[in-house]
Amino acid sequence: MHADTVKPDTGVDASSIHNARLGIVFFLFYFLLYAGFVAIVTFKYEWMARPMLGGLNLAIVYGMGLILAAIVMAIIYMLLCKRPVAP
Amino acid sequence: MPQQTSVLAIVIFLMFVGFTLGLSFWLGRKAKTAGGYFAAHGQVGWFVNGIAFAGDYLSAASFLGICGMIAFYGYDGFLYSIGFLAGWVVALFVIAEPIKRLGKYTFADALDAKFNSKGIKLAAAISTLVVSIFYLIPQMVGAGSLLKALLHLPAHNWHGLDLNHALGVIVVGGVVITIVVTAGMVSTTWVQFIKGSLLVVFCSGLVVAILANGINVNGERASDGAASVTVAPGQLAATRVTPEPPTSARQVTALEGGKIVTGPLGPSEFIAELSDATILQWKKDPAAGMWVGTEVRGSDQLVPGGYFTGIRSPELVKKLDFISLMLALFCGTASLPHILIRYYTVKDAAAARKSTVVGIISIGFFYMLTLYIGLGAMVSGAMDPADSNMAAPLLARTFGDVPFALITAIAFTTVLGTVSGLILAAAGAVAHDLIESVMGHKLNDHAKVGAAKWASVVVGAIAVVLGILAKDFNVGFLVGWAFNVAASANLPAIVMLLFWRGTTKQGMIASILVGTFGSVTWLLLTKEAFANFYGIKTHDGYMPFSQPGLVTIPLSFAVLVVVSLLTRKSNYRIAV
Numbered sequence: 166m167h168a169d170t171v172k173p174d175t176g177v178d179a180s181s182i183h184n185a186r187l188g189i190v191f192f193l194f195y196f197l198l199y200a201g202f203v204a205i206v207t208f209k210y211e212w213m214a215r216p217m218l219g220g221l222n223l224a225i226v227y228g229m230g231l232i233l234a235a236i237v238m239a240i241i242y243m244l245l246c247k248r249p250v251a252p
Numbered sequence: 253m254p255q256q257t258s259v260l261a262i263v264i265f266l267m268f269v270g271f272t273l274g275l276s277f278w279l280g281r282k283a284k285t286a287g288g289y290f291a292a293h294g295q296v297g298w299f300v301n302g303i304a305f306a307g308d309y310l311s312a313a314s315f316l317g318i319c320g321m322i323a324f325y326g327y328d329g330f331l332y333s334i335g336f337l338a339g340w341v342v343a344l345f346v347i348a349e350p351i352k353r354l355g356k357y358t359f360a361d362a363l364d365a366k367f368n369s370k371g372i373k374l375a376a377a378i379s380t381l382v383v384s385i386f387y388l389i390p391q392m393v394g395a396g397s398l399l400k401a402l403l404h405l406p407a408h409n410w411h412g413l414d415l416n417h418a419l420g421v422i423v424v425g426g427v428v429i430t431i432v433v434t435a436g437m438v439s440t441t442w443v444q445f446i447k448g449s450l451l452v453v454f455c456s457g458l459v460v461a462i463l464a465n466g467i468n469v470n471g472e473r474a475s476d477g478a479a480s481v482t483v484a485p486g487q488l489a490a491t492r493v494t495p496e497p498p499t500s501a502r503q504v505t506a507l508e509g510g511k512i513v514t515g516p517l518g519p520s521e522f523i524a525e526l527s528d529a530t531i532l533q534w535k536k537d538p539a540a541g542m543w544v545g546t547e548v549r550g551s552d553q554l555v556p557g558g559y560f561t562g563i564r565s566p567e568l569v570k571k572l573d574f575i576s577l578m579l580a581l582f583c584g585t586a587s588l589p590h591i592l593i594r595y596y597t598v599k600d601a602a603a604a605r606k607s608t609v610v611g612i613i614s615i616g617f618f619y620m621l622t623l624y625i626g627l628g629a630m631v632s633g634a635m636d637p638a639d640s641n642m643a644a645p646l647l648a649r650t651f652g653d654v655p656f657a658l659i660t661a662i663a664f665t666t667v668l669g670t671v672s673g674l675i676l677a678a679a680g681a682v683a684h685d686l687i688e689s690v691m692g693h694k695l696n697d698h699a700k701v702g703a704a705k706w707a708s709v710v711v712g713a714i715a716v717v718l719g720i721l722a723k724d725f726n727v728g729f730l731v732g733w734a735f736n737v738a739a740s741a742n743l744p745a746i747v748m749l750l751f752w753r754g755t756t757k758q759g760m761i762a763s764i765l766v767g768t769f770g771s772v773t774w775l776l777l778t779k780e781a782f783a784n785f786y787g788i789k790t791h792d793g794y795m796p797f798s799q800p801g802l803v804t805i806p807l808s809f810a811v812l813v814v815v816s817l818l819t820r821k822s823n824y825r826i827a828v
Contacts, residue, residue: 181349181601188345195341196582202334203578206556207571210563213327213555220524224327224555228334229623232616235341239612242345248602 180247191242198234202227261402261657268661269427272443272668277434298603302610304441305594307448309336309585309611310618311387311670312394315451315663316641317728318619322626323635323643324501326553328560329626332728333619335578339585339735340615344608347586350750352595352604359592360685363745363764367757370690375764377685379741380589382768384678385714386737387588388671390730392719395424395667397641402660418720424664425716428671432679432708440672441594447669450662452614455621458644458659461651462628466514467525470633471503471532473547492545498534501635505547506530519624526627527551534637543637553630562797573797577732580801584735587742590670590677640726671715675708682707724784732799733775740767740804744812752816759816767808774800 205212205227213224314336321329354362360376399420431443507514508528517525529550537544557563560577562570585591595604629635629643634650636642645663649656683704687693722730744767745760775781779793 181353184349184605188349192341192345195338195345199338199341199578199582203575206331207563207575210556214551219520220527221520222527222551222554225523225623228327228330229620231334232337232619235337236613236616238341239344239609243606243609246602246605 184246187242187245191238195234195238198231202231260653261660264654264657265402265661265664268665269668272446272665273427273430275442275446298606299610300441300445301594301603301607303448303614304444305448305591305607305611306452306614306618307444307446307666307669308590308594308673309615309670310448310451310666311731312391312641312663312667313728313731314618314622315455315666316394316397316644317390317726317731318622319626319629319644319647320640320642321559321726321728322623323629323647324640325559326630327556328558329728330623331556331560331574331578332581332732333622335581336585337612337616337619338582340608340612342583343586343591344605344612346750347592347746348595348604348608349601351592351746352601354749359589359742359746360681360689362592363749363760364689366749367760369757369761370692371761372757372764373685373689375761375768376742376745377681377690379738379764379768380681380685381678381711382772383587383589383734383738383741384674384681384711385718386734386772387590387731388674388711388715389718389722390725390727390734391667391671391674392421392424392715393722393725393730394641394727395664396420396719396723397639398645398660398664398667399423401636401639401642401645414723417723421716421719424667424671425712425719428668428675429709429712431668431672432675432712433705440669440676443665443672444669447662447665448614451666452618452621454658454662455618455625458648458651458655459621459624459628461655462624462647463519463522464516465651466517467504467507467522467529467631468513468633469504469507469511470500470631471505473505473530473532491547492532494543494545495541496543497637498543498545500633501534501637502630503532503534503545503633504529504631505532522624522627523554525550526631527554529631531630536637553627569796572802573799576736576797576799576802579805580732580736580739580799583739583743583801583805587738587746588735589681589738589742590673593677593680594673671712675711675715676704678711679704679707682711722784725780729780736775736799736801736804737768737771739801740771740808742767743805744809748809748812748816754816754820755812756816756819758819759812759814762815763808763812766811767804770807771800771804774804 205223213222213227215223217223217226314333318329318332318336321332323329351359351362354365360373360380363376364372396417397420400414400416403416403420432440506529508525514525527550530547531550531553532545532547534543534545536542552558560574562572563574565571594607625644625647629647632647632650634646636646645656645660648659683700687703688700741764744763748755748763749760774795775798776785777794778798779791779795780798782788782791782793
């Protein structure tokens with residue numbers, strides 16, 4: 166027997182099911198954003214030179230936007246996740 | 253390029269390394285049990301773990317490789333930043349909580365939680381070792397470049413081997429092995445926490461300095477006294493040819509409106525001014541033995557296609573390399589063993605989730621900074637034409653010896669932090685997965701920790717040798733390869749275990765092995781491997797593109813599904 170405190174947390178309950186479903190929805194939304202970016206770069210790369218906000222081109226705006234979106238979505242996800250209910 | 257050794261830089265560097273080692277020894281006294289050595293007793297706070305995620309993840313590739321690639325090739329380096337961060341979306345939304353529930357010390361524990369199969373443990377351990385070594389190589393390459401720039405020793409070559417680079421690799425290998433052998437996850441966590449914090453803080457300061465300095469003209473127009481040649485699309489003027497290496501790989505030769513300096517700029521103003529500037533790009537013509545400088549518009553640096561030239565081709569096969577890389581980056585983060593083990597250092601699934609969010613915020617912010625650091629290096633007039641990995645430290649040097657020393661030291665601790673995590677993951681694969689689970693040699697805590705320490709030495713030594721041989725690679729490119737292997741080997745098994753009841757142990761074993769060896773075989777047969785590993789620069793390789801993910805990730809999924817369907821009758825179903 167190992168004298169340590171690391172044990173797998175095996176509880177699957179309503180909160181973890183809710184969090185998992187929420188995670189899948191968020192994942193699919195972000196995947197669409199990311200796939201759109203990759204598709205434009207691959208097949209319509211010239212669009213990336215188009216000026217957008219404040220003189221910045223689409224490449225800069227979309228690229229920075231993906232990073233910001235990941236941060237914002239992560240925070241929202243954390244706020245919406247449910248904690249396990251104590252027995 | 254002519255530079256002098258900075259004693260101040262070396263002193264600050266040694267102070268950082270000394271502090272890191274001292275912290276390691278002090279904290280290492282607490283890691284006596286296997287639980288302490290591999291998982292820090294599962295008691296790391298979520299905030300510390302989140303910053304440690306950043307410290308673990310932001311390696312030489314992120315700081316040196318990406319900034320160097322942006323400096324040399326423009327926007328395409330930033331594509332790595334976008335892809336690397338996007339991978340955390342998969343980790344947070346899909347993997348974090350379930351993987352925490354399934355495991356104990358290693359990611360192999362998680363995969364095997366339902367089956368108790370030696371085959372799964374063996375396959376997962378093999379993939380952990382392969383991915384860890386692939387990831388270790390670019391870290392060692394980065395470390396070699398850093399020490400070479402720091403020490404400025406006279407060039408020494410032995411049978412084509414750069415001895416200064418080799419010295420840097422050996423030094424970092426020795427320091428890291430010492431850290432891992434003496435301490436384990438507790439020390440590694442705090443080293444990564446400190447490193448992650450320092451990296452974000454100092455890079456923020458560097459960007460503030462870049463913006464405050466603005467953009468200055470630091471090169472002569474190619475048209476000044478140079479012979480005229482046919483102007484190709486994307487070029488502005490004539491080329492300049494010289495036998496001597498230029499002082500910088502990129503030079504600003506003109507600004508909008510005839511300005512010589514712009515003065516302080518805001519973030520969007522900096523991009524706008526660079527877009528309107530004229531940049532002189534220097535490249536070596538090996539056949540002629542001459543350096544050729546070609547003027548381009550700054551706006552050409554802010555769109556894709558500078559490095560991934562295939563996206564501008566009408567042929568689909570040439571575009572596939574880029575698609576494959578972006579897929580591998582998206583899928584790779586959640587598949588990296590040294591990231592996954594960090595989920596076992598926190599107490600529960602909620603802490604795993606929160607620490608991932610903290611990691612995403614700090615990593616995302618850092619990746620935003622990389623665009624400005626890379627572009628700042630491009631216009632700094634201080635880029636070493638022979639080494640794309642040193643763009644960021646040399647940029648810092650333009651602000652003085654102290655910033656250079658700090659950034660070099662932080663970059664070195666960046667390597668230490670990541671390499672520590674990688675070697676620890678590999679050591680866990682050997683001691684916990686291979687020796688105890690697969691070979692059946694039950695070890696007490698003391699013996700298990702001892703076995704892990706010996707494994708650390710061996711893995712570290714292998715990484716040192718390969719890091720010396722891979723000197724000519726850009727570290728960001730090499731890490732992209734590691735992501736390909738990780739995503740191909742591990743992600744299908746993790747995802748299908750969590751979401752498909754029909755997954756069998758045979759399916760998982762086959763998937764991991766096919767993904768691992770399929771992707772590695774592909775990589776070793778590419779044009780880049782022939783040029784930079786085998787030294788045969790004229791060989792075109794045997795693969796149509798350099799990033800295998802587009803083929804090997806779906807292949808690994810397909811193998812898992814097919815083998816699981818063929819073997820499902822002989823196995824009980826898993827209940828997710």
